[in-house]
Amino acid sequence: MRTKTTAAREAADAAARRLEEAQATGRACEPIADLIGGDDIALAYEVQQRVTRNRLDRGARLIGRKIGLTSKAVQSQVGVDQPDFGVLFDDMRYADGEVIPYGRLLQPKAEAELAFVLGRDITDVGDPRTVREAVELALPAVEIVDSRIADWRIGITDTVADNASSGVFVLADEGLPLDLFAPADVRMTMRRGKEEVSSGSGRDCLGDPLNALAWLAATAIDVGAPLRAGEVVLSGALGPMAAVCPGDEFEVSIEPFGTLTARFSQAQADGKEEV
Numbered sequence: 001m002r003t004k005t006t007a008a009r010e011a012a013d014a015a016a017r018r019l020e021e022a023q024a025t026g027r028a029c030e031p032i033a034d035l036i037g038g039d040d041i042a043l044a045y046e047v048q049q050r051v052t053r054n055r056l057d058r059g060a061r062l063i064g065r066k067i068g069l070t071s072k073a074v075q076s077q078v079g080v081d082q083p084d085f086g087v088l089f090d091d092m093r094y095a096d097g098e099v100i101p102y103g104r105l106l107q108p109k110a111e112a113e114l115a116f117v118l119g120r121d122i123t124d125v126g127d128p129r130t131v132r133e134a135v136e137l138a139l140p141a142v143e144i145v146d147s148r149i150a151d152w153r154i155g156i157t158d159t160v161a162d163n164a165s166s167g168v169f170v171l172a173d174e175g176l177p178l179d180l181f182a183p184a185d186v187r188m189t190m191r192r193g194k195e196e197v198s199s200g201s202g203r204d205c206l207g208d209p210l211n212a213l214a215w216l217a218a219t220a221i222d223v224g225a226p227l228r229a230g231e232v233v234l235s236g237a238l239g240p241m242a243a244v245c246p247g248d249e250f251e252v253s254i255e256p257f258g259t260l261t262a263r264f265s266q267a268q269a270d271g272k273e274e275v
Contacts, residue, residue, distance in 0.1 A: 008036075008040075008043055008046075011035045011036050011043070012036060012043060012046045012047045012050060013050065014035050015032040015035045015036050015047045015161055016047050016050040016051050016054070016161075018030075018032055018035070019032065019047070019051055019148045019161065019162055020051060020054065022106070022148035022149075023106075023148055026103070026106060027106075028106050028107060028147070028148055028149060028150035028151070029148055029149060029150060030149070030150060031149050031150075031153055031154065031155065031158050032047070032149070032157070032158055032161055032162075033155050033157050033158055036157055036161065037157060038155045038156070038157055039156070039157065040157060041156060041157060041160055043157070044156070044157040044158075044160035044161040045160055045161075045223070047160075047161035048086065048087075048160060048161050048162070048163055048164075051161075051163065052087055052163070055089060060089045060090065060091060061089065061090040062087055062088065062089060062090075063088050063089065063090050063093065063231065063232055064087070064088040064231040064232030064233055064234070065085055065086065065087055065088060065216060065220070065227065065231060065232075065233050065234075066085060066086050066087070066088055066143065066164055066166060066169075066233070066234040067083055067084075067085050067164075067212045067213075067215070067216050067233070067234065067235055067236045068083060068084045068085065068086065068145070068159065068164035068165060068166075068236065069082065069083045069084055069159070069164075069236070070083050070205045070206045070212045070235070070236025070237060072204070082156060083206070083212070083215060083236070084156065084159060084160045084164045085164055085216050085219060085220075086163035086164030086165075086166045087163060087166075088166070088169070088232060088234070092166065092167070092168045092169055093168070093169060093170075093171060093232075094168060094169070094170045094171075094262075095170070095171070095173065096170060096171070096172055096173055096260050096261055097261045097263060098170070098263070099263050099264070099265050100144065100168055100170070100262065100263065100264050100265065101264075101265050102244075102246045102247075102264045102265045102266070102267045103265070103267055104168070105144065105146050105167050105168070105244070106146055106147065106148060107146060107147055107151075107152065108144045108145070108146045108167050108243075108244040109144070109145050109146075109241040109242060109243050109244060110142055110143070110144055110145075110190065110198075110241065110242050110244050110248075110250050110262060111142070111143050111145060111190075111198070111237035111238075111239070111240075111241045111242075112140070112141070112142055112143075112188045112190045112198060112200075112237070112238050112239065112252040112254060112260075113141050113142075113143055113205065113209070113234055113235055113236055113237050113238050114138050114139070114140065114141065114183055114186065114202070114205070114209045114235050114238070114254070115138065115139045115140070115141035115169075115171055115172075115175075115232055115233065115234050115235065116135045116137070116138055116139075116209075116213055116232070116233045116235060117135070117136050117137045117138075117139065117175070117230075117231075117232055117233075118134050118135060118136060118227055118228065118229050118230065118231050118232075118233065119134060119135065119136030119137075119229055120133070120134045120136075120229045121134070121226060121227065121228050121229050122134045122217040122220075122221075122226055122227040123221065123226045124221075125214060125217050125218045125221065128214065131210060131213055131214045131217055132178060132210060134217075134227070134229075135177075135178050135210075135213070136177070137175040137176065137177060138175050138176055138177075138178060138181075138183060138209075139171055139172040139174070139175030139176075139257075140172045140175075140252060140254040140257045140258075140260045141169055141170060141171050141172065141234055141260070142169065142170040142190075142250060142252050142260060142262040143166075143167070143168075143169045143234050143237070144167040144168045144169060144170075144244065144262065145165045145166065145167055145241060146165060146166065146167030146168075147159070147162060147165045148162050149162060169234060170260060170261075170262045171232065172257065172258075172260050175257070176256070176257065180256075181256050182202070183202045183208055183209040183210050183235075184201075184202040184203050184207065184208035184209070184210070185201070185202055185203075186201060186202040186209075186238070186254050186255060186256070186257075187199075187200075187201050187254070187255045188200050188201065188238040188239055188252065188253070188254045188255075189252070189253045190239065190242065190250055190251070190252045190253075191250065191251045191252075192242060192248055192249070192250055193249065197240075197242035197250075198239040198240045198241070198242050199239050200237075200238040200239025200240070201238060202238060204237070204238050204239060205235060205236045205237065205238055206236065209235040209236065209238075210235075212235045212236045213233060213235055216233065216235075238254070244264060245264075246264060246265065246266050246267035247264060247265070247266040247267075248263075248264045249261065249262070249263045249264070250262045250263075
């Protein structure tokens with residue numbers, strides 16, 4: 001007779017394989033809540049860790065973390081009511097204006113946010129100043145969230161296991177230190193071509209993007225993987241997500257920063273792509 005621990009391990013292995021197959025084949029899969037349950041968040045993070053270890057074994061490199069579902073608008077869009085986190089790999093990062101191959105994504109959506117580059121480790125969050133003082137620089141970012149789950153039919157365990165529904169991200173070339181602006185006060189507008197598709201402010205991200213960073217720092221300590229100097233942290237959406245189609249170009253303005261552009265290749269019928 002299998003023990004509960006053995007059953008959970010087998011379920012986590014099966015969920016990881018399902019997500020990895022979806023990524024490898026480019027075909028979205030069924031929700032994995034049918035394998036690990038809809039409310040076992042700890043088990044969902046175990047699935048995420050399995051997929052992460054497998055990617056590291058294949059040569060990927062970790063460069064940071066991401067916080068998901070910090071905006072009430074995004075929570076409403078996907079039907080999940082609490083934040084989660086994932087990891088960032090080196091091959092997920094794109095420069096301002098660099099063309100992102102649409103074919104590496106399944107069902108992408110764009111969201112604008114602030115990124116923080118850490119100048120020191122965060123190993124204790126007892127003093128709120130610790131989190132703020134750890135930030136070396138803040139930069140505008142566009143995260144392209146993606147889901148391996150078909151039609152975005154996700155619950156909290158689906159998105160947690162799926163690396164917090166990560167895809168890729170675009171990071172600005174230049175940023176500002178926190179003594180020059182207040183993250184809660186930033187204003188964001190995102191346009192696809194001439195159409196405004198999202199807007200919001202720093203207060204739409206858990207009240208302040210620094211609140212999101214503090215949540216992540218505390219959670220990372222709890223799971224034994226504290227935030228480290230040099231890591232990039234995507235702090236969460238400042239407004240609603242917008243669906244991405246082949247050939248799209250998004251321009252994001254986050255005051256007091258300049259603009260940032262996320263561009264996507266034009267997918268062709270034969271599966272090839274052109275810029």
